[in-house]
Amino acid sequence: MFSERVYGRQVPAASDRSPQRLPRGRHGLPRRFIVHNQRERMLLAVAEAVAEQGYATTTVADIIARARLSRRTFYEHFTDKEECFLAAYDTVVEQMLAGVGKAYESGGTEWTRRVHEGLEAFIQYLVDEPAFARMCIVEVVAAGAEARGRRDAAMRVFVDFLEPGRAEAPRGVVVPELAADIVVGGIYEIIYTRLLRDSADELLEMLPELVYCALVPFVGHEAAAVAVRENEARKAAERAAAREGGE
Amino acid sequence: MQQIAPAAHDVAVLPLRTRRERLIAAMARVVSEEGYRAASVSKVVAAAGMSRNSFYEHFANKEDCFVAAYDATVEQVIARVRAATAAERTPQAALEAGFAAFLRYGAQEPELAWLCVVEVLAAGPRALARRDEAMRRFARFLDSGREEDGEGVPGLMTEVVVGGIYEVIYARILEGETARLPELLPDIMYVWLVPYTGVARATAARLAVGRRLGGRPDGLHVAPDIGRSVRT
Numbered sequence: 286m287f288s289e290r291v292y293g294r295q296v297p298a299a300s301d302r303s304p305q306r307l308p309r310g311r312h313g314l315p316r317r318f319i320v321h322n323q324r325e326r327m328l329l330a331v332a333e334a335v336a337e338q339g340y341a342t343t344t345v346a347d348i349i350a351r352a353r354l355s356r357r358t359f360y361e362h363f364t365d366k367e368e369c370f371l372a373a374y375d376t377v378v379e380q381m382l383a384g385v386g387k388a389y390e391s392g393g394t395e396w397t398r399r400v401h402e403g404l405e406a407f408i409q410y411l412v413d414e415p416a417f418a419r420m421c422i423v424e425v426v427a428a429g430a431e432a433r434g435r436r437d438a439a440m441r442v443f444v445d446f447l448e449p450g451r452a453e454a455p456r457g458v459v460v461p462e463l464a465a466d467i468v469v470g471g472i473y474e475i476i477y478t479r480l481l482r483d484s485a486d487e488l489l490e491m492l493p494e495l496v497y498c499a500l501v502p503f504v505g506h507e508a509a510a511v512a513v514r515e516n517e518a519r520k521a522a523e524r525a526a527a528r529e530g531g532e
Numbered sequence: 533m534q535q536i537a538p539a540a541h542d543v544a545v546l547p548l549r550t551r552r553e554r555l556i557a558a559m560a561r562v563v564s565e566e567g568y569r570a571a572s573v574s575k576v577v578a579a580a581g582m583s584r585n586s587f588y589e590h591f592a593n594k595e596d597c598f599v600a601a602y603d604a605t606v607e608q609v610i611a612r613v614r615a616a617t618a619a620e621r622t623p624q625a626a627l628e629a630g631f632a633a634f635l636r637y638g639a640q641e642p643e644l645a646w647l648c649v650v651e652v653l654a655a656g657p658r659a660l661a662r663r664d665e666a667m668r669r670f671a672r673f674l675d676s677g678r679e680e681d682g683e684g685v686p687g688l689m690t691e692v693v694v695g696g697i698y699e700v701i702y703a704r705i706l707e708g709e710t711a712r713l714p715e716l717l718p719d720i721m722y723v724w725l726v727p728y729t730g731v732a733r734a735t736a737a738r739l740a741v742g743r744r745l746g747g748r749p750d751g752l753h754v755a756p757d758i759g760r761s762v763r764t
Contacts, residue, residue: 437703461722464723467720467723468723470700470702471691472696474695477695481660498688505731509727
């Protein structure tokens, strides 16, 4: 597992930390990974190589050149490029999902607020970690059947975050199960196209609209719009209070 | 000797396909069996029963042929959707007919569906740009069929729905359920309508679409206390 550096300060005793325990960044997500063994160096190298040149054209030679390790060392850890890629993907996604899950939980008892917090943490992570974003969102679908399967498993975690929304629907309405799949897939597509165009920053500006889109199949237009407005107002108030407290 | 050109609609149903079409069909077969990366010009010409030379008369390389196959399929889907919507009287009925035609096409053409939905992601930047454009055309089609003005609904909603439909179709195709794509129709209609009509009317529409489909009761369960209220 990668250990972490938070705001330039290296977290001590990385080996004692469980992967689930993340440093407290803005959203409890890791800010940067520091690698300190050969395997981790190769995981970081494959993530960066794939993000830069695409999965198809990345070779084992590219990975070991970045990691500054020998070909023999590579094959001691992995049988091929795909296995190395999948290991890196799993490592990054596990940490990302842990952070998103924590943000979701921080939303308290209101489901609409939990969705907002979780989605914000997700997008912030993608903006903060462009190489990992590229690997997990864009390259993963070009890296073969196994990688696609891993991506689908990650998407199901997001579907589970929306699942409680079915209980939020007005009385007598049964929201189709496919609604969560469509919304999660649709948000994935929005992110995919923006990363492809190198405009990840747009995603942060879109956050309120994305939250609306996630909520609306469950609660309808009015309730979704109100929830987004209230969440935004509360966040703005919290930021203002934090600024005053800091002065 | 006088040549009589066939009428335009006859060309489409001619049983003998052009050489280009044969190569495109062969590309679809090869990529749906082996994936884009493993596909090669040699495999495509073997599948088409044609020579390498004739391949290069039509296409510059494997990618070029793939993109041509993608484009040809998109045009065909659009033609089917247009034909299906033309006879409908209300925008919502047209939308339903259009979605239905779209899903049916995928179910009837599993190799082309695999090429356009799955392999397009692995076929390089040109193919990705074509996919992007196809999604935008689909979004414009949806927006043009909207009955309500959608005030207060973010513009991103259409893009989310289009992307989401793509994703659920992708998942079904990967699971080998391509033939069942038409069953997605009621739920797709629900998600498309709900921001504009509210949950009650979207639910009513979903149930009605399900009944017209021949009502597979699974996935269309309604809460026991719902009574007839959702239809009002």
